[in-house]
Amino acid sequence: MKLKTTTLLLLTIFILGLSVTSFALPVELIENGDFERGTFSGWDYHGNAVIQGNTVHKGQWAAGLSVSQLQDSCWLIGNDTNPCSAFLAQELNGFTATDQKLTVSFAYNVKVLYDVPFFNDHLYAGLVGWNGNILYAQKILATDYTADWITISHEYDLSGLNLDHVFLAFFFADSPGLLGSCDVSSAFIDDVSVKANPVPEPATILLLGLGLVSLSLFRRKRTS
Numbered sequence: 001m002k003l004k005t006t007t008l009l010l011l012t013i014f015i016l017g018l019s020v021t022s023f024a025l026p027v028e029l030i031e032n033g034d035f036e037r038g039t040f041s042g043w044d045y046h047g048n049a050v051i052q053g054n055t056v057h058k059g060q061w062a063a064g065l066s067v068s069q070l071q072d073s074c075w076l077i078g079n080d081t082n083p084c085s086a087f088l089a090q091e092l093n094g095f096t097a098t099d100q101k102l103t104v105s106f107a108y109n110v111k112v113l114y115d116v117p118f119f120n121d122h123l124y125a126g127l128v129g130w131n132g133n134i135l136y137a138q139k140i141l142a143t144d145y146t147a148d149w150i151t152i153s154h155e156y157d158l159s160g161l162n163l164d165h166v167f168l169a170f171f172f173a174d175s176p177g178l179l180g181s182c183d184v185s186s187a188f189i190d191d192v193s194v195k196a197n198p199v200p201e202p203a204t205i206l207l208l209g210l211g212l213v214s215l216s217l218f219r220r221k222r223t224s
Contacts, residue, residue, distance in 0.1 A: 026103065026195040029092035030168065033106075033192035035061040042093075047086035057107040057149050057190035063088055065172035066186040067121045086187075089128075089169035092194055097162050101197040102127070104168065105153035107190045110146045114184035119175040120144035123187040127156060129166035136161055145185070155197075168194055 031042030035051055036059045048066040056062040065086035092102075110123050125141040138156055158166070172187040 026197050027094070029095055029102075029194045029196055030090060030192055031093055033194075034059055034190065035063055037061075040088075043088055043090045045086070045088045049086045049088050052188075055109060055111070055186075055188045057109070057151075057188075059190075062188050062190035063170075064186050064188050065123070065170065067172065067174045067183060085171070085173040087169070087171050088189065089167050092166045092168065092196075095163075095166050095196065097164075100159040101155060101157050102166075103153060103155050103195045103197065104140060104193070105151065106192040107149050107151045108141070108143075108146070109149045109188040110143060110172075110185065111188070112145050112183055112185040116183050119183065121172065121174045121183045121185045121187075124171045124173075126169055127166060128169055129158070129161070129163040131162050131164045134161065134163075136163055136166075149188075149190075151191070168192070 032039075038051055038061050040049070040051060040063070043063075050064050050066070051061050052064040053060050053062075055064070065088060067085065104127065106125070108123060108125075110121075112121070122142060122144050124139070127136070127138040127140065129136040136158070140154060141152065170187070170189055174183060
């Protein structure tokens with residue numbers, strides 16, 4: 001009876017260890033990343049940013065960021081109505097200091113309607129964060145025109161930064177040409193995801209270790 005009780009206790013510790021570590025699965029930190037709500041719900045946006053259904057990667061909707069003016073030195077307009085730039089960003093929902101490793105993925109497609117030679121417009125993407133004292137910036141993408149949709153996925157390690165707030169941001173802007181002209185172009189973004197890969201806490205690691213030891217002892221007892 002004593003051996004049976006000990007065996008059940010060891011098995012319980014092992015199962016509990018596996019159960020706790022199973023909670024350390026990737027967690028989605030972006031709201032409405034596929035834009036299938038048909039709105040910018042969850043996002044902050046400025047300039048020529050719209051939800052559109054003509055050019056999408058998956059589903060019915062995607063974000064469109066446009067540069068749409070040819071003349072009048074439009075890149076000098078310093079406000080949110082600037083027709084030659086667009087901005088889209090979202091703070092990572094539920095981000096905590098334990099979310100030190102992030103996997104960022106999204107699809108993008110940059111098209112040109114009217115091209116001014118040597119002055120391609122550019123799409124930029126990056127992570128921006130701070131903790132009150134340190135400003136953190138990580139460039140993810142800087143590109144001009146693409147032939148079709150491109151999907152990227154990268155992992156970023158924020159260990160040791162202790163950031164309180166982290167944003168994923170997209171910026172599409174013109175490269176002004178001669179006489180104030182710029183390309184007419186659009187950047188399309190879809191299927192945005194930022195997944196946190198939580199670092200297991202010491203207590204969780206200890207419990208898993210006890211579980212592994214328990215399994216080892218259980219096997220020895222069965223063998224004997």
